[in-house]
Structure formats: structure tokens, C-alpha cells
Amino acid sequence: MFKDKLTLATPILAFVIMFIFSLTLFPTVNPTPENLPVAIVNEDEGMEVNNQGSINIGETMVKNIREAGSSTDDDEAAVKWVEVKNKEKVVEGLDNQEYYAALVIPKDFSEKQASLKTNHPANPEIDIIINQGMNAAASSMANQMLNQMVDQLNQQLRAQIFAELKTADTAVSVSQAEVLAEPIAVNHQNVNAVGENSANGNAPVSLFQPLWIAVMAIAAILFIAVNKMTVHSRKENITIKVGQIVIGLFASLIIGFGLPWLAEDLVGMNIPSFMDTALFLSATSFCFFLMILAVLSLLGIKGIAIFALLLFFGAPLLSMAPEMMSSFHQTWIYSWLPMRFLVEGLRELFYFGQSFSWDLISVQFWIGLVSIIVIFLTALKLKPKK
Structure with missing residues (x-):
């Protein structure tokens, strides 16, 4: 065992992992x-x-x-x-x-x-x-x-x-x-008051985490299920990708309508407009699903680690104003977080009297469109048969 390089590197890996995940705490300390x-x-x-x-x-x-x-x-x-x-x-x-x-x-x-x-x-x-x-x-x-x-x-x-x-x-x-x-x-x-039952103004951040984890799980499950299949032609591969996207769409609708229902009826969170919130969450969930599926199609299941890290690094920052972050976190982390468009859109729906519109989902739409193109391009490449 002590001749194995990976075993000997375990203390160093432990420090590196601890250091990486400690970075998520730094922005909120002071x-x-x-x-x-x-x-x-x-x-x-x-x-x-x-x-x-x-x-x-x-x-x-x-x-x-x-x-x-x-x-x-x-x-x-x-x-x-x-x-x-x-x-x-x-x-x-x-x-x-x-x-x-x-x-x-x-x-x-x-x-x-x-x-x-x-x-x-x-x-x-x-x-x-x-x-x-x-x-x-x-x-x-x-x-x-x-x-x-x-x-x-x-x-x-x-x-x-x-x-x-x-x-x-x-x-x-x-x-x-x-x-x-x-x-x-x-x-x-x-x-633009936050009102009562809004998690002290952090209701948008509270809704982000369950949505992001659910979308990650759906994309990973569909990718693993399809990855086990034996595909004989590019046409069949494209058909499977279409099936993944359709199932992801239905799952996104369940997330989009189910999450505000749970938050409002079971938790008691104040949702100003259920329909606008549900439509926005559904559209955003679907675009995020496409983004994650596209990355998995390119990198394999190991690509899910990217979105797990985004969750750990993004969650502390999403509740903060950009002006309260260090220049490093503001430039190199927060500006690259796709989920910030979800939180910002929910803030406009909850506190600024906005309704579901193109302006709220325009960025997510382009993320989803590019992701669909990547998904179908990866479908043109067949994996070698065993």
C-alpha cells in the first residue's frame, strides 16, 4: 500500500480539497x-x-x-x-x-x-x-x-x-x-420591500438550491441511462438525444410548478404570482438541464463535478451584493455563475412587480440554444461498440 503513489499523496489531496472548499466561506466572513x-x-x-x-x-x-x-x-x-x-x-x-x-x-x-x-x-x-x-x-x-x-x-x-x-x-x-x-x-x-415570509429577502436563493440539485440529478440519470445503450446509427443516436430533451422538458415543468407549490403551501413562503414564478422556474430549469446535459455529452459523467463545484462556490455568493464581494470573487466567480440569472429573475418577480417575460429568460434561452446544438453535435459521433 505504501508503494502506491496515490496513497502517499492522500494527505496532500486532503489539504487541496479542504482548501478548495474553504474558498466558499471566504466571501461571507467579513x-x-x-x-x-x-x-x-x-x-x-x-x-x-x-x-x-x-x-x-x-x-x-x-x-x-x-x-x-x-x-x-x-x-x-x-x-x-x-x-x-x-x-x-x-x-x-x-x-x-x-x-x-x-x-x-x-x-x-x-x-x-x-x-x-x-x-x-x-x-x-x-x-x-x-x-x-x-x-x-x-x-x-x-x-x-x-x-x-x-x-x-x-x-x-x-x-x-x-x-x-x-x-x-x-x-x-x-x-x-x-x-x-x-x-x-x-x-x-x-x-420594493421584501415583505413577510420571504426568508429575510433571500427567498430567491432559497429556491435556487433545490432546483439546481434536481436539475443536476435529472441530467445525470438520463445520461447514465442512455450511456448504457448500444447505438447502431447516428439517426438512432439523434433520436435518443431528442428523447432525453423531451423527458427533461417534462421534468423541468414538474420542477418549475412543484417548487413554488411546495414553498408556498408547505413552507409558507410568500410567492407574489404563482403562475409567473412557475413559468420562469420551468423555463430556467429546462435551460440549465440542457446546459448540464451538453457538458456531460462532451466530458462524460465526470463533468457533473463542474456543476457540483458551481453549487458549492455559488451558493454563498448569490445572497450577497456584487459590491460586497472581493474583486476576485466578483470578476472570476460571480460573473461566471449561470444560476445568478435565476436569482436575479426571481428578485424581479418577487420584489419589483415584474411578470414573466422575454427579458427575464433571454440569457437562459441562449444558454439552452447553444446547449442543444452541442448535444446534437455530440450525437453525430458514435461510441465504439464493445
Whole structure:
């Protein structure tokens, strides 16, 4: 036994296997956002001040926020601030999944902030809009960063006003003291909300794993069953391939309609539109089945290891926003995961009010079409008879 090279290499193989599968844990240990797109809108109309002319505190605030964000390297900045003209454009961008959150400064911000030094103070307000459905974890992180930023603004503003009042030797009224405790009021709003019974916004990822494993199993079973047959002609081989595809189509329909039924009726998951979800899952399952079958037709049953590795490496990444991954995982792993189109499509169906359409399955369609071509090309080659 000790003369066998493979036996002697077992400790090394054990380390290599452990290292490969440990890579699946690295992205989720300490996710740090980089260039997380957040919209900022200044609708402040400003005001006229005696001996000072026109002032616009909103513009000053936006300038300070952008300077603070650009004080570090842009590639490592946690937030990428995107200036937008008005709130309507922001809502449109949130629906198009362009921003994880938005900060809106209203029209009367300067006027209300100036009132803090008077006997009739009014809290200036800021709107924080969270795009919850885009990615629950990233949106929550954006919400925390925006709240921390407003807390810092409150501390600075409170210290500034108290210093000016102290210099002017002006007493602070009870109403002023109450307002100055939190000078800037925050209005929170969630758009494209994930709602209840949605696995905290990770319902699309929860549906991915059983679908992917089922499709892998079907493709492997059909390949093994057909591989045992003795084929006498290319025509017969093509007929068998057609049979595989037809059976895979029926199996995909069972997966597509059965998975949301199980999730909704047995688990209690909130499925906004059963029919749209079932059609999308059926189409995606069929395209993935064709892709796996094509690879097995080229490489043999050992090709199933590729899709098993995709499952292990892909599952941790699919629940994360791309901006929270390292550049390596974002460029070389996440961008090559075919199942990300499944998760992204489900997010649009569940949280963004989309319905089943060509836009949701266009990429999967081309994957399936190329796979069918590969399957039939492999059918032209006969395996040698034993």
C-alpha cells in the first residue's frame, strides 16, 4: 500500500480539497461594501439672508458628503454617491435597481435649519429611501451608513448652533432645546420591500438550491441511462438525444410548478404570482438541464463535478451584493455563475412587480440554444461498440 503513489499523496489531496472548499466561506466572513451606489438628491431651494445674500445649505451638505466620500481611494470607498436631479428620477432608478438607497434633501431644508436659532424652531428633514428588494443585506448596510452620517451631521449642527448661541449670550428656550436634541429629522421609507415570509429577502436563493440539485440529478440519470445503450446509427443516436430533451422538458415543468407549490403551501413562503414564478422556474430549469446535459455529452459523467463545484462556490455568493464581494470573487466567480440569472429573475418577480417575460429568460434561452446544438453535435459521433 505504501508503494502506491496515490496513497502517499492522500494527505496532500486532503489539504487541496479542504482548501478548495474553504474558498466558499471566504466571501461571507467579513463582507465589506465597495462603491455601493447610493443616490443623493438636493431639492433645497435655499433662502435669502440679510447681509449674506442667498445660501443653500443643501448644496453645502452635498458637497461635504461627496468630499468625505472621495477622501479615500475611489476603488475602496464604501459608498459611491450618485447625484440625481429630483426625487422622481430617484424612484425610477430604485425601481431599475440602480441604487441600493437614496438620500433626499427637501425644498425647505435651508429655511427650517435657519429657524433652529429662532424662538419658533422647526426640524429640517431628510428622506432616506431604502431599496430593500435589491439586496436585503446591502440595503440594510446602506441604511446603517446613512443613519450614521445623519447622526454625525446632527452632532456637528448641534455643536455649531450651541456655540453661536453661547457667543451671542442668548438663552435657549424649551422648544429650542427639544428640537436641538435631534436637529435633523429622518423620514425612513422602504421601496420594493421584501415583505413577510420571504426568508429575510433571500427567498430567491432559497429556491435556487433545490432546483439546481434536481436539475443536476435529472441530467445525470438520463445520461447514465442512455450511456448504457448500444447505438447502431447516428439517426438512432439523434433520436435518443431528442428523447432525453423531451423527458427533461417534462421534468423541468414538474420542477418549475412543484417548487413554488411546495414553498408556498408547505413552507409558507410568500410567492407574489404563482403562475409567473412557475413559468420562469420551468423555463430556467429546462435551460440549465440542457446546459448540464451538453457538458456531460462532451466530458462524460465526470463533468457533473463542474456543476457540483458551481453549487458549492455559488451558493454563498448569490445572497450577497456584487459590491460586497472581493474583486476576485466578483470578476472570476460571480460573473461566471449561470444560476445568478435565476436569482436575479426571481428578485424581479418577487420584489419589483415584474411578470414573466422575454427579458427575464433571454440569457437562459441562449444558454439552452447553444446547449442543444452541442448535444446534437455530440450525437453525430458514435461510441465504439464493445
